[in-house]
Amino acid sequence: MPPALDDAALDQLFRNARTYRGSAQAWLDQPVSDEHLRQVYELAKRGPTSANCCPARFVFVRSPEAKALLRESLDSGNVEQTMAAPVTVIVGSDHEFYEKLPQLFPHTDARSWFAGKPSVIESTAFRNATLQGGYLILAARALGLDCGPMSGFDGARLDAAFFAGTAVKSNFLINLGHGNPASLSPRSPRLAFDEACRIA
Amino acid sequence: MPPALDDAALDQLFRNARTYRGSAQAWLDQPVSDEHLRQVYELAKRGPTSANCCPARFVFVRSPEAKALLRESLDSGNVEQTMAAPVTVIVGSDHEFYEKLPQLFPHTDARSWFAGKPSVIESTAFRNATLQGGYLILAARALGLDCGPMSGFDGARLDAAFFAGTAVKSNFLINLGHGNPASLSPRSPRLAFDEACRIA
Numbered sequence: 001m002p003p004a005l006d007d008a009a010l011d012q013l014f015r016n017a018r019t020y021r022g023s024a025q026a027w028l029d030q031p032v033s034d035e036h037l038r039q040v041y042e043l044a045k046r047g048p049t050s051a052n053c054c055p056a057r058f059v060f061v062r063s064p065e066a067k068a069l070l071r072e073s074l075d076s077g078n079v080e081q082t083m084a085a086p087v088t089v090i091v092g093s094d095h096e097f098y099e100k101l102p103q104l105f106p107h108t109d110a111r112s113w114f115a116g117k118p119s120v121i122e123s124t125a126f127r128n129a130t131l132q133g134g135y136l137i138l139a140a141r142a143l144g145l146d147c148g149p150m151s152g153f154d155g156a157r158l159d160a161a162f163f164a165g166t167a168v169k170s171n172f173l174i175n176l177g178h179g180n181p182a183s184l185s186p187r188s189p190r191l192a193f194d195e196a197c198r199i200a
Numbered sequence: 201m202p203p204a205l206d207d208a209a210l211d212q213l214f215r216n217a218r219t220y221r222g223s224a225q226a227w228l229d230q231p232v233s234d235e236h237l238r239q240v241y242e243l244a245k246r247g248p249t250s251a252n253c254c255p256a257r258f259v260f261v262r263s264p265e266a267k268a269l270l271r272e273s274l275d276s277g278n279v280e281q282t283m284a285a286p287v288t289v290i291v292g293s294d295h296e297f298y299e300k301l302p303q304l305f306p307h308t309d310a311r312s313w314f315a316g317k318p319s320v321i322e323s324t325a326f327r328n329a330t331l332q333g334g335y336l337i338l339a340a341r342a343l344g345l346d347c348g349p350m351s352g353f354d355g356a357r358l359d360a361a362f363f364a365g366t367a368v369k370s371n372f373l374i375n376l377g378h379g380n381p382a383s384l385s386p387r388s389p390r391l392a393f394d395e396a397c398r399i400a
Contacts, residue, residue: 045390066400134334200266
């Protein structure tokens, strides 16, 4: 069995990683390359989803034009930090994900588990695209990037701007880049093991 | 800025990690200690959630009695692998998560963003507990454990058995332990970058 990763890796992924947010000062002025974004996806795509359904669709918003379009959908408190971030990832959930199951889960007819069943489609798309967004956050951290996830935006407006003519619905956003440590406040508390967990 | 983790770490987290499932042979007969479960939670709890709301509640099902209770809620295809797994994590979403916001997000009245707003509670609890389940999968892998996430079970029955008298609803399950490499089938394909992503 594999050993635990070393402390430096656990610190980078979890213990010392922070959410960068709150103002334009949250992000350093350092670009993120296409190649870096592709590397993040190549790791994140490996994470498990139900029946390997892989419903997440990612738009990496980086150009000034796309950032300006995104701005129109953002809650006011998220504008400054998002305009300053080198990249903002729109994590979308494809509600026609099941059309790709013959490719992704070829050994059985998994398409029929979903087609024509809106509530199963909805919960499966939402749950699994969210998981994939979580994998993307940790993949980005593993590759030396910082993240600032957000959910304050007008989903209908964002979908019209970025996903028109598709069955993709926006789920949440992740600012991506190199965070500015000087912008950080003290870390918020977390629930202790016994507040959030039990062993049965 | 931090460098990328080394290849061995990226392999363990993403590239070589596999989902263990399909039969009782998926899991090696090696127990997982309380201390190991606590270490997994201590990492996973650090992952970001919206307004630090931390809605996930985790039940680590390990005793024969609790496993037998869990069995009654499982889809038949998930029974063997789950009974054989050293631990099964029930990832629950607390729909009264906002009652802990004065503790978790003390610098403003975030409780009022949610109290009395069932659809915001529902989507926030579901999204963020799912993210935390994803962090738990990667924390377990980072600490040398293997995972087998699942969503085939009777949620109402499981909730009655494990979350009676609370506002926690089951979200998904994760078998946890040391996977048996001999049980693995070839890896399923994933979507290529250009099938799932675009840079705007």
